[in-house]
Amino acid sequence: MSVAGLTKNQALVFDKLTAAGGPMSAYQILDNLREEGFRAPLQVYRALDKLIADGLVHKLESLNAFVACAHPEEKCGSHGLTAFAICNECGNVFEFHHHGLEHDLEHFLGAKGFKPEKTVVEIRGKCANCA
């Protein structure tokens, strides 16, 4: 389950998030790891910072929540722009990579002299099951 190169707390957070199979808030993670010895939010946020930097976890800005990457074995950053379709009914999150999108944005913003560093794309709506 775990991934090489993670410290104890990072692995605990990553495993919890992977097992959940969906988004969790930092405080939900904290409460779920109290049995494992977690006491303070910082323990969660520190682990998340590293996991996000490594591309193993993504932050969903429109939910203030975190979700395990859909393909942790490959480095997520290498796929370019990561986007999420989030169902407002069931809360399911579908992660995808859309190269056309990325290319369009780069082209459009490049023409204006803007240098993208991180791009947030989150589509809220109804998934096929809930429609």
Added chain:
Amino acid sequence: MSVAGLTKNQALVFDKLTAAGGPMSAYQILDNLREEGFRAPLQVYRALDKLIADGLVHKLESLNAFVACAHPEEKCGSHGLTAFAICNECGNVFEFHHHGLEHDLEHFLGAKGFKPEKTVVEIRGKCANCA
């Protein structure tokens, strides 16, 4: 400056945000409107809810901040997808509408049975002036 159909508090918040010419947090707005009689966050959040519903103000999810629409005279919703390029250096926000982007996303997600309701697109990076 003001827009028809707004209540007193809504107009105060909208004018403050327009005058700022950039993003403000809800609590920055609150502090800036204490002289006008604002006392509690809810006064700001309630006004923002209405302004956002009307398309006069946008929420920047990656900043937890709010910004006046770049073209309040036209109904913003009618332009489809609203996107933002946000400079991490100077904080400037550039609002734009990209129809190709919107079309691509709709096509891609439609094929999966996902029905978009609201789309968040925020590109963080360096603007031309700060690059």
Added chain:
DNA sequence: TCAGATATGTTATACTGTTACAAACTTGTG
């Protein structure tokens, strides 16, 4: 006028995230 709807005010509280500092553990080098 007055009843219903809308807007506002107020207090308290919940949720999200960070600062500052201390202690423990890891690692490489003499």
Added chain:
DNA sequence: CACAAGTTTGTAACAGTATAACATATCTGA
């Protein structure tokens, strides 16, 4: 081994973001 430097973890306090619940006022139309 010993021990210094760096990294990880622990803890407490706090800052920033957002909402719930309830009271009061204002507006609007029959």
